[in-house]
Amino acid sequence: DTGVSQDPRHKITKRGQNVTFRCDPISEHNRLYWYRQTLGQGPEFLTYFQNEAQLEKSRLLSDRFSAERPKGSFSTLEIQRTEQGDSAMYLCASSSGLAGGSDTQYFGPGTRLTVL
Amino acid sequence: AQSVTQPDIHITVSEGASLELRCNYSYGATPYLFWYVQSPGQGLQLLLKYFSGDTLVQGIKGFEAEFKRSQSSFNLRKPSVHWSDAAEYFCAVVHYSGGGADGLTFGKGTHLIIQP
Numbered sequence: 001d002t003g004v005s006q007d008p009r010h011k012i013t014k015r016g017q018n019v020t021f022r023c024d025p026i027s028e029h030n031r032l033y034w035y036r037q038t039l040g041q042g043p044e045f046l047t048y049f050q051n052e053a054q055l056e057k058s059r060l061l062s063d064r065f066s067a068e069r070p071k072g073s074f075s076t077l078e079i080q081r082t083e084q085g086d087s088a089m090y091l092c093a094s095s096s097g098l099a100g101g102s103d104t105q106y107f108g109p110g111t112r113l114t115v116l
Numbered sequence: 117a118q119s120v121t122q123p124d125i126h127i128t129v130s131e132g133a134s135l136e137l138r139c140n141y142s143y144g145a146t147p148y149l150f151w152y153v154q155s156p157g158q159g160l161q162l163l164l165k166y167f168s169g170d171t172l173v174q175g176i177k178g179f180e181a182e183f184k185r186s187q188s189s190f191n192l193r194k195p196s197v198h199w200s201d202a203a204e205y206f207c208a209v210v211h212y213s214g215g216g217a218d219g220l221t222f223g224k225g226t227h228l229i230i231q232p
Contacts, residue, residue: 004159033219042120042206042222043160056218091160101148101210102167105220107160 004108025094035091122223137192139207148210
């Protein structure tokens, strides 16, 4: 069990550019979640996948955001036409999906995005 | 909608003293509740969780939390803190949509400072 990994750890981009982040969940975990955390706040839920199906999206996930999990393993989160307000830590988490609401979500170290 | 309130933004405790971090939730039914800790440069780590049964829950690193339905609270406690406990602590509740259990709704966090 190598834990949840995220790549890159840091990303600096200019406003208007597109960025893509990758998350590798714990092996055999069915559920994968994306959160966003801004300075001084708790993480905010963005979206989650059950295997390859995206089951829920927060209203925080604007049309510029898209997430995929094509083979039910790793996931990508893309932000198009980045804005300064997108600067945040993007966290990925995974869970087994076996225990429903009481499942433990295991978090990765996050990708810190800075939009200049 | 579910929500979590952590009334204390910062708490300062002397090393060796006891600790209590407050968490209040808003949810109609029995909630699934979690406490996570986030150290600088580290991912979120689960301390403990409550989903049913005994209302006093034991976690890692000597932490415990008590679920009190009448007060809608899930306060985190530790009898004697160590300097290594300095971190950001987040209380969270499972979020439900029409499709079932989704992600977590987090509080804004409590920043714990340990005085020598």
